[in-house]
Amino acid sequence: xxxxxxxxxxxxxxxxxxxxxxxxxLEGHLATCKRCQEEFAAVxxxxxxxxxxxxxxxxxxxxxxARMRLEEALDTMPRTSWLMRVQQSMFRGVSMLGRAPVAxxxxxxxxxxxxxxxxxxxxxxxHRPVAELSKAVEGTGKIASVNSxxxxxxxxxxxxxxxxxxxxxxxxxxxxxxxxxxxxxxTQSQVNPGVAQNSVNLLARECEAGxxxxxxxxxxxxxxxxxxxxxSGVRLNALKGLKPYVAEDMxxxxxVLEALLDDPDATVRSRAIELLHPxxxxxxxxxxxxxxxxxxxxxxxxxxxQEVLDxxxxxx
Amino acid sequence: MxxxxxxxxxxxxxxxxxxxxxxxxxxxxxxxxxxxxRLALHLTGSESDAQDIFQDAFLKAYKNVGSFRFECSxxxxxxxxxxxxxxxxxxxxxxxxxxxxxxxxxxxxxYDLLDRVADGRAGANPERDLMRRELxxxxxxxxxxxxxxxxxxxxxxxxxxxxxxxxxxILNTTEETAKNTxxxxxxxxxxxxxxxx
Numbered sequence: 001x002x003x004x005x006x007x008x009x010x011x012x013x014x015x016x017x018x019x020x021x022x023x024x025x026l027e028g029h030l031a032t033c034k035r036c037q038e039e040f041a042a043v044x045x046x047x048x049x050x051x052x053x054x055x056x057x058x059x060x061x062x063x064x065x066a067r068m069r070l071e072e073a074l075d076t077m078p079r080t081s082w083l084m085r086v087q088q089s090m091f092r093g094v095s096m097l098g099r100a101p102v103a104x105x106x107x108x109x110x111x112x113x114x115x116x117x118x119x120x121x122x123x124x125x126x127h128r129p130v131a132e133l134s135k136a137v138e139g140t141g142k143i144a145s146v147n148s149x150x151x152x153x154x155x156x157x158x159x160x161x162x163x164x165x166x167x168x169x170x171x172x173x174x175x176x177x178x179x180x181x182x183x184x185x186x187t188q189s190q191v192n193p194g195v196a197q198n199s200v201n202l203l204a205r206e207c208e209a210g211x212x213x214x215x216x217x218x219x220x221x222x223x224x225x226x227x228x229x230x231x232s233g234v235r236l237n238a239l240k241g242l243k244p245y246v247a248e249d250m251x252x253x254x255x256v257l258e259a260l261l262d263d264p265d266a267t268v269r270s271r272a273i274e275l276l277h278p279x280x281x282x283x284x285x286x287x288x289x290x291x292x293x294x295x296x297x298x299x300x301x302x303x304x305x306q307e308v309l310d311x312x313x314x315x316x
Numbered sequence: 317m318x319x320x321x322x323x324x325x326x327x328x329x330x331x332x333x334x335x336x337x338x339x340x341x342x343x344x345x346x347x348x349x350x351x352x353x354r355l356a357l358h359l360t361g362s363e364s365d366a367q368d369i370f371q372d373a374f375l376k377a378y379k380n381v382g383s384f385r386f387e388c389s390x391x392x393x394x395x396x397x398x399x400x401x402x403x404x405x406x407x408x409x410x411x412x413x414x415x416x417x418x419x420x421x422x423x424x425x426x427y428d429l430l431d432r433v434a435d436g437r438a439g440a441n442p443e444r445d446l447m448r449r450e451l452x453x454x455x456x457x458x459x460x461x462x463x464x465x466x467x468x469x470x471x472x473x474x475x476x477x478x479x480x481x482x483x484x485x486i487l488n489t490t491e492e493t494a495k496n497t498x499x500x501x502x503x504x505x506x507x508x509x510x511x512x513x
Contacts, residue, residue: 007503008499011498011503042506046502046505049455053448055354066371220387228386
C-alpha cells in the first residue's frame with residue numbers, strides 16, 4: 001500500500017467509513033510508516049479540534065418564524081396546482097413527440113388531411129343525431145377526463161372532448177420484457193392490493209430463479225416493496241427476490257439491513273438475518289447485527305443476531 | 317424498531333400530499349424542517365438566507381411532490397433539494413467573497429455565529445470560552461476556503477453524520493467521488509488549521 005492510498009484510508013477510518021476487510025492492510029502500513037503515523041495523529045487532532053466547535057442549532061424562534069413564513073407562502077399557492085402540473089407534464093410529453101421529425105411529418109400530413117375534410121366534418125358533427133352521440137359516450141372503457149366543452153350558440157347542442165381509458169390484456173412469458181414492465185408497474189398498484197402482491201411475488205420468483213433480474217427496475221421495485229408495502233407477506237417475498245444480490249449490490253444490502261432494523265414483522269427481520277450470511281463480516285452488517293442483538297424487541301432475533309456475530313470472522 | 321412504522325407513515329403522508337392534501341404535506345415538513353434549517357443556517361451563516369433556503373426548498377418540494385416516485389426516501393429527496401439550493405448560495409457567495417462566520421439576523425444586524433453557541437458544559441469559564449470562540453472562528457475560516465462541493469460533503473458527513481453512500485446519493489454522485497471529496501476537504505482543513513495542532 002502506498003502512502004497516498006493509506007492517507008485516503010486514514011480519512012475514511014476517522015469517519016467510520018473504512019470497510020473492516022481493509023483495516024489489517026492499513027494497520028500493517030501504519031506500523032512501518034512514520035509519515036502515515038503522523039498523518040493519522042493529525043487527522044485525530046483535527047477531529048478533536050472540530051468537536052470543540054459544533055454546528056449551531058437553529059433557535060426555536062427562528063424555526064417558528066420559518067414555519068410561519070412557509071405556511072403563508074403555501075396559502076398563496078393554488079390548491080390544485082399539482083393536478084395542473086400532472087396535466088402540464090402530459091402535454092409536455094405530447095409536445096416532445098411533436099418535436100420528433102417523424103412525428104412532426106405525421107402531424108403535418110394529418111393536418112393537411114384534416115384541413116381538406118374540415119368543412120364536411122364540422123357539418124357532420126353539428127347534425128349528429130342524439131342517439132348516435134349517446135352511443136359514442138357509452139363506448140367501451142371508462143371516461144378518464146373531459147378536456148373541453150364547446151356550446152353551439154345557435155342550438156342546444158354542445159361538443160364535448162374527452163379521453164377514454166381503454167382496458168387491454170397482455171399475455172406472454174415472464175421473461176418477456178413487456179410483461180416485466182407491466183409487473184413492475186403492478187407493484188405500485190394502489191387500486192387493487194392483490195395486483196401489487198402478485199406482481200412482487202412473480203418478480204421475486206424470477207429473480208430467485210436467476211432469470212435475468214440484473215436490470216435496475218426490477219430490483220428497485222422489489223426494494224420499494226420491501227421498504228414500503230404494508231403487507232408483511234409481500235415484504236417477505238421481496239426479500240426472497242433480493243437474496244441473490246445481497247453480496248454484489250450495496251443498495252440491496254442496505255435495504256435488507258433497514259428491514260432487519262426497522263421492519264415491524266419479526267418473520268421479516270428474521271429472514272433478513274439469513275440473507276446477510278454472505279456479507280456478515282462487512283462492518284455495516286456487523287454494526288446492525290450488534291444493534292439488533294442488544295435492542296430488538298424479539299428475544300429469538302436478539303439471540304440469532306448474537307450467534308451470527310459470534311460465528312462470523314471478527315475483523316478489527 | 318419504530319422507524320419502519322415512520323417510513324410507512326411517510327409513504328402515506330406522501331401519497332396524501334400527492335393527492336393535494338396540504339395537512340399531510342405540512343406533517344412531512346414538521347419531520348424534516350429542523351434538520352433542513354440547521355443545514356442551511358450552518359452553511360449560509362445567515363438566519364435570513366437560511367430562512368429563504370428553507371422556504372424555497374419546501375415550496376419546491378410541495379410543487380414537485382406529485383412527481384416523487386418512491387425510488388429514494390423522502391429524507392434523501394428533500395436533502396437533495398436543500399443541498400442544491402445551498403450549493404447555489406455558496407457558489408454565489410464565493411464570487412462575492414463574503415465573510416461567512418459573521419452572520420446577519422432576521423433584522424439585518426451582524427453578529428458572530430460563535431457568540432450564539434451556548435456553552436452548556438459544566439465548569440465553563442470565560443477564558444476557555446474565549447479560546448473556544450477563537451478556535452471556532454478559525455475553523456469557520458478554514459471551512460470557507462473549501463470549494464462549495466467539498467464544504468457540502470464535509471458538512472453532511474461531519475455535522476450531519478450521513479453515510480458517504482447517502483451523501484453521494486443526495487449529491488447525485490458516486491460513493492467513491494464522495495470519499496475522494498471528503499479526503500480533499502479534510503486535507504485542506506488540516507493545512508488551513510495546521511497551527512492549532
